[in-house]
Amino acid sequence: MPPRLIYDISTIDLSKDIFDQEAIRQANPQRGAMEQLNGILHVDPDLHRIIGYKNVGADEFWAEGHIPGRPLLPGVLMIEAAAQLASFYTRKFIGWKEFIGFGGVDDTKFRMQVPPGVRMLLVGHQLWHRHRRIQCHVQGVVDGAIAFDTLITGTKM
Secondary structure, eight states, X not given: OOOOXXXXXXXXOOSSOSBOHHHHHHXXXXXXXGOOOOEEEEEETTTTEEEEEEXXXXXXXXXXXXXXXXXXXXXXXXXXXXXXXXXXXXXXXXOOOSOEEEEEEEEEEEOXXXXXXXXXXXEEEEEEEETTEEEEEXXXXXXXXXXXXXXXXEEEO
């Protein structure tokens, strides 16, 4: 059976940002080459859902060396993009103010290669949060296909 999206996104307007890069910078500390989240397209705090995106560029720091002649977005940067989406959601909609560090990455599967020149949607769903920890399920989606699937746990630092 092919993998399925966390939730149906077919009825969601994904045509315009509701939070742009500057709004993301107000919540997330990453800057420069480590900014892996370019915009937020949808948020439903009542259902604990968020959709953002990463524009995968040919001019990014990894493109020349990973893999020469056939650049592919590294899996670790896909996970970083997922963590930045979860961090943005946690700060903006749960209200955490402290630094949020990686607490864990679980059940990660990479399902396709992601080359430069595509927009990778990041579809997220908060599973739980308690005390100083939160967990979100995030999928990367390119042209309707799931590129990766992971569980991200964040920890207040």
